[in-house]
Amino acid sequence: MKFLSEYRDQKAAKQFAAAIREKVTRPWTIMEICGGQTHTIVKSGLEDLLPKDITLVHGPGCPVCVTPIELIDKAVAIAKRPDAIFCSFGDMLRVPGSSKSLYDVKAEGGDVRIVYSPLDALRLAKQNPDKQVVFFAVGFETTAPANAMAAWQADHDRVENFSLLVSHVLVPPAMEALLSSENCVVQGFLAAGHVCTVMGFDEYVPIAEKYKVPIVVTGFEPLDLLEGIHMTVSQLEEGRHEVENQYVRAVRREGNRPAQKTLMEVFEISPRQWRGLGEIPASGFQLRGRFQKYDANRRFPFSGEPARESPECISGLILQGIKKPHECGAFAVKCTPENPLGAPMVSSEGACAAYYHYGRRQNVQPELSGTARR
């Protein structure tokens, strides 16, 4: 198959792994930003191929993990309304809010639907004029253009019973926040390829320069990641700190200009609360100007109890790469995918869920130490 099996080729993978081993002379810690990359790393057992000196830490690029609890509570409150059809991408459904998840609301009779595109939600709004159709617009720069397009289209078609509950976050401010933390352990970044497909990668140049950290725009297939790691390690070993592009088949320096134009027309940059990380200035999008009429936040004033967070969960430390999931006392004991204490235990992209499914068995079998070893 074109563009799939080629990037999962064992021979090529071994060549990359050998090249990385040859390059490495000392320990390095590299963070992959995106949850999609974490997913591939775990799914392909990629860390088994890497030398022990390379530690991969999993970044905050999991939309499910960083959407703040207040917003989940708000989503739950809206979804419970009898006049609402609440639409979301699938993996947001199980994320626990203060008292329940969207899944719970669905089980209690709420009209919660999984959609693959915000435009599907817009279509639902047109088909159900007597209902309020709300789309949970979460994610990074990757999903933002489609959500912007939905608002634009709703405006164009004068659809009034449609709105977006927006929780869009941006990668570069989160990277800066991580790098400026005194606990920062990250020495090099694999930037999220799909984010850069939209935004390009010029905005990473000042970060690489300021923090003297190599940043390699990297794709999502196993070979992409191995090549990205090789490029990052090469920079680290050679004392360089540049922005390089591994994902040349999808990413241009300037990104997708028409998508950026739509983004800027519909959204403006705003401060955002990150679950596990706290508020980061200028780190998200909110609807601007005439599109604010599609803001579910304004349409459905929410006056619930203040959100309650579990004191036991250390997802903040995990999202910064400071602690590993199995170093958490609640991990696999009180916190499991069935009963997650924190969002990283929910999504298949979340570091804790990935460790739960893979790493927790390392006590049983040392040869399966892959992820957990590091």
Next chain:
Amino acid sequence: MADAKTFNLSCPVPRVADDRIVLAHGGGGRLTHQLIEKIFIPAFANEALDQRHDGAVVALNGARLAFTTDSFVVRPLIFPGGNIGDLAVNGTVNDLAMCGARPLYLSAGFILEEGLEMETLRTVVTSMREAAVKANVKLVTGDTKVVDKGKGDGIFVNTSGIGIIERIPGLSKEAKPGAPQIGPAAVQPGDVVIISGDLGRHGISILSVREGLEFESPILSDCANVWPAVEALLNAGIDVHCLRDLTRGGLATTLNEIASDRYVCIKLEEALIPVDEIVQSACEILGLDPLYVANEGRFAVFVPEAQAAAAVDLLRKVEVSQGATRVGRVEWTPERTVVLQSRIGGNRVVDMLTGEQLPRIC
């Protein structure tokens, strides 16, 4: 922002305990198992149920009968490659086949929703008849109920089936209580895992209709009667240890159940597991793993290493299992685990799904 140097570490409290049925309780994964273990087994525990197989095997006057039941609630009712009718027949026929039993008789219970078009019911019933004829089983009893509009999804069908176990190579034909039989209990380290064909067609054919996805050529459900394949193995004297159909929850869930029940490890090689290109593409687009996608005409068979090649050859001569291939083997450790060696050569644990397989955001 909170000062960058002192991140405000926050995290959610636990969700409420499961006090209601959620969809995942029917998804075949961990929650389904909890339901069975906590509600059903304690209520009904008996020797036949304790086999934890696709059907129960009971002894009756010297004969060994397999008995099974299954309910079908698929949406859409008619999908590429089949409909709820042939699904209901083949599903139960296959459950009997997985006990090593020749399917004989079926019952059918219909729950129809007020307003259902008669033409749809005719289509479904015609398919059931055709599937029954093909499988050489008779539909000998049935029941119909109609529920108010909005209280059903067009048609729900339940089928139960009875089959007879005629021969199990290497095992006693006599119906003694506790006599060895085909099932998870016979799986042992050294066994080879063979699957009867490529994975994921049924689940993806259904999803492609639900989600309005179009592919270069439509993905047809693999819905089929697999008894001819099982019969070929048994007639040839293959020492079949276990048979399992790869329905809800797919290959991954089935193998996890067996690994968990038998305290063994099942090691798979990703490169050996056949998945059609279009199915694989659809899975990539939807963010699904074909290992967990449902099949309706595929099964896994556990045989001793010495007979694995012969078993694959036999299966490939039967139409329904012409794509048969070995995909892994059973080992002692790490116990209760399914491990997959990925295409690039890394290892990962293939766990049981917690809930339904949910599409990812990006």
